[in-house]
Amino acid sequence: MNDLLRVAVIGGDGTGPEVVAEGVKVLKEVAKQENFNLELVDFDICGARYLKNGGVIISDDEIAELGKFSSILFGAVGHPDVAPGILEKGLLLRLRFEFDQYINLRPVKLLPGVETPLRDKKPEDLDFVVVRENTEDMYVGMGGFLKKGTPDEVAMQTAVYTRKGCERCVRWAYELARKRNNKKGKRLTLVAKTNVLTYGHDLWMRTFKEVGEEYPDVEQTYNHVDACCMWMVKNPEYYDVIVTTNMFGDIITDLAGILQGGMGVAAGGNINPDEGGTSMYEPMGGSAPKYTGLNIINPIAAINAVAMLLDQEGYAKAAERVSKAVQIVTGTKMKSQTAGKMGYSTSEIGDLICENL
Numbered sequence: 001m002n003d004l005l006r007v008a009v010i011g012g013d014g015t016g017p018e019v020v021a022e023g024v025k026v027l028k029e030v031a032k033q034e035n036f037n038l039e040l041v042d043f044d045i046c047g048a049r050y051l052k053n054g055g056v057i058i059s060d061d062e063i064a065e066l067g068k069f070s071s072i073l074f075g076a077v078g079h080p081d082v083a084p085g086i087l088e089k090g091l092l093l094r095l096r097f098e099f100d101q102y103i104n105l106r107p108v109k110l111l112p113g114v115e116t117p118l119r120d121k122k123p124e125d126l127d128f129v130v131v132r133e134n135t136e137d138m139y140v141g142m143g144g145f146l147k148k149g150t151p152d153e154v155a156m157q158t159a160v161y162t163r164k165g166c167e168r169c170v171r172w173a174y175e176l177a178r179k180r181n182n183k184k185g186k187r188l189t190l191v192a193k194t195n196v197l198t199y200g201h202d203l204w205m206r207t208f209k210e211v212g213e214e215y216p217d218v219e220q221t222y223n224h225v226d227a228c229c230m231w232m233v234k235n236p237e238y239y240d241v242i243v244t245t246n247m248f249g250d251i252i253t254d255l256a257g258i259l260q261g262g263m264g265v266a267a268g269g270n271i272n273p274d275e276g277g278t279s280m281y282e283p284m285g286g287s288a289p290k291y292t293g294l295n296i297i298n299p300i301a302a303i304n305a306v307a308m309l310l311d312q313e314g315y316a317k318a319a320e321r322v323s324k325a326v327q328i329v330t331g332t333k334m335k336s337q338t339a340g341k342m343g344y345s346t347s348e349i350g351d352l353i354c355e356n357l
């Protein structure tokens with residue numbers, strides 16, 4: 001924790017700027033109430049600019065500038081006129097890789113008043129965290145084509161797992177399980193596919209067990225990823241902390257996201273926990289072009305991202321205040337978490353959170 005919290009802000013595309021504006025509103029208010037200084041620096045990096053300036057998504061200078069911040073608040077990336085993959089790879093994944101944000105932290109918590117598609121499940125049943133490795137696996141972009149466009153075409157996409165990448169992620173997850181100190185019992189579950197991926201996920205399993213020797217107080221369990229999807233729906237209360245690979249983490253956190261009320265609520269942190277690291281916090285929802293500019297999108301996920309940012313920056317009390325205010329507003333005010341059905345506009349939700357800090 002510093003006297004001055006400096007945050008880089010990238011609103012991005014579509015509804016990104018709208019939800020980030022509410023996150024910033026809440027950040028400013030909590031800084032005032034908790035008496036710390038805040039410096040926000042806006043970065044105009046988005047799909048629209050890429051289309052205008054002909055092919056530069058983010059410049060090396062901008063990367064260097066962003067690297068001077070310990071936290072970035074990120075809205076969304078994705079533009080209807082840009083082919084899928086370009087902006088995702090050129091911006092979101094680039095930032096994750098450039099800043100070696102090796103932890104993707106995705107809390108899954110059913111907040112009071114929020115509807116879940118799971119019949120009979122209550123907030124106390126859905127409260128776990130997914131720690132997704134964020135720099136390896138099939139996301140590294142290694143691969144290629146052979147005889148492209150012919151009937152004999154071969155396409156390869158390589159999943160890369162390193163001992164270092166795996167170990168730092170697993171260790172961070174053990175530490176988190178210890179810190180969470182779940183009253184139902186500290187438990188870390190490795191989610192992988194050791195019955196098929198007998199090299200890569202064998203490395204994960206061995207690392208999980210070896211590092212686990214240092215954490216005898218944390219119960220260590222394992223699920224294959226397919227079974228995890230099933231258990232997450234049937235018995236989500238089983239989970240405390242899940243640690244998993246990049247690709248599987250991507251998939252299971254969409255499932256987890258909808259269980260906790262959808263993309264209007266789910267937030268993620270791309271964290272580089274090392275000294276001097278640059279981390280990035282984002283609502284998990286996309287740019288939602290059809291809702292853009294209507295002031296009806298749900299900003300709760302972006303505000304949850306702000307709470308996560310504050311927590312990681314060491315402003316635990318401010319983070320707690322934001323989380324509590326979110327729970328008051330979801331529990332006593334909002335009609336729904338769906339865009340256009342909240343009973344309030346985007347900016348009114350931000351105001352309500354500020355009033356309840």
Ligand code: IPM
Nearest residue numbers: 088089092093250253268284
């Ligand atoms: C996510 C997204 C990204 C991912 C895409 C946009 C590249 O789905 O943050 O989960 O696959 O990681």
Ligand code: MN
Nearest residue numbers: 250251253254
């Ligand atoms: Mn995803």
